[in-house]
Amino acid sequence: GRYVVRVVDGAEGSKNKLVVVSVHSPSRAEGKGKEGSVWSRQKDLMDGMRGKEEGIELTPVAQLIRDLHSDLQGLVVRYRGYNLGFVVGGDFNQAWGEGPPVGGVNGEFRGLADMMGLKEVSIEKHGRMFWTNVGGKGGKDKSTPDHVMVSSFLLRGGALKKVGVLQGVRYNNTTHRAVMMKLEVGSWLGLDDDFRKVGGRAHK
Numbered sequence: 001g002r003y004v005v006r007v008v009d010g011a012e013g014s015k016n017k018l019v020v021v022s023v024h025s026p027s028r029a030e031g032k033g034k035e036g037s038v039w040s041r042q043k044d045l046m047d048g049m050r051g052k053e054e055g056i057e058l059t060p061v062a063q064l065i066r067d068l069h070s071d072l073q074g075l076v077v078r079y080r081g082y083n084l085g086f087v088v089g090g091d092f093n094q095a096w097g098e099g100p101p102v103g104g105v106n107g108e109f110r111g112l113a114d115m116m117g118l119k120e121v122s123i124e125k126h127g128r129m130f131w132t133n134v135g136g137k138g139g140k141d142k143s144t145p146d147h148v149m150v151s152s153f154l155l156r157g158g159a160l161k162k163v164g165v166l167q168g169v170r171y172n173n174t175t176h177r178a179v180m181m182k183l184e185v186g187s188w189l190g191l192d193d194d195f196r197k198v199g200g201r202a203h204k
Contacts, residue, residue, distance in 0.1 A: 001064030011190030023090035062106040089148035118149035125163040
């Protein structure tokens with residue numbers, strides 16, 4: 001798996017920062033004929049490291065969640081004295097289950113959500129998931145592998161305006177559909193609607 005992290009500073013003097021994370025988790029693909037898959041190659045590397053290095057999980061997705069959690073906690077330590085709000089989204093290649101996460105806290109992204117105080121935005125806004133990927137003959141197989149999670153405190157006061165799945169558009173010829181949301185974070189970052197510091201002068 002892989003992820004990219006960007007930290008967005010608040011206005012001058014603000015003690016708030018927004019951390020935006022884009023995630024791509026590998027899908028399980030192993031066995032005969034799938035030796036070259038991302039999952040199989042990463043699992044082979046992990047098996048070779050197990051016993052020699054600490055923190056090696058059983059599966060690539062568990063490793064991704066463990067590493068991501070470690071890096072996000074590292075940002076919390078690095079920016080001690082600031083309030084960090086998180087937006088974590090992407091292709092998790094994992095449905096959003098119910099009950100305790102299977103495989104421990106690193107077995108599912110729900111475990112990461114519980115550890116970091118994050119909420120899945122489709123469930124928060126609509127009380128349910130909407131399909132984001134289609135496959136199978138005639139497009140009959142629909143699934144929900146794509147998600148966006150946001151720090152629960154950022155959702156207060158009606159800040160989560162809209163959540164939906166973009167249909168009718170295929171980017172990069174993918175079978176996945178984009179999860180879209182409108183989240184009002186400007187005031188939390190000390191910025192107005194034009195992303196200027198509240199009370200500040202507009203740039204000429």
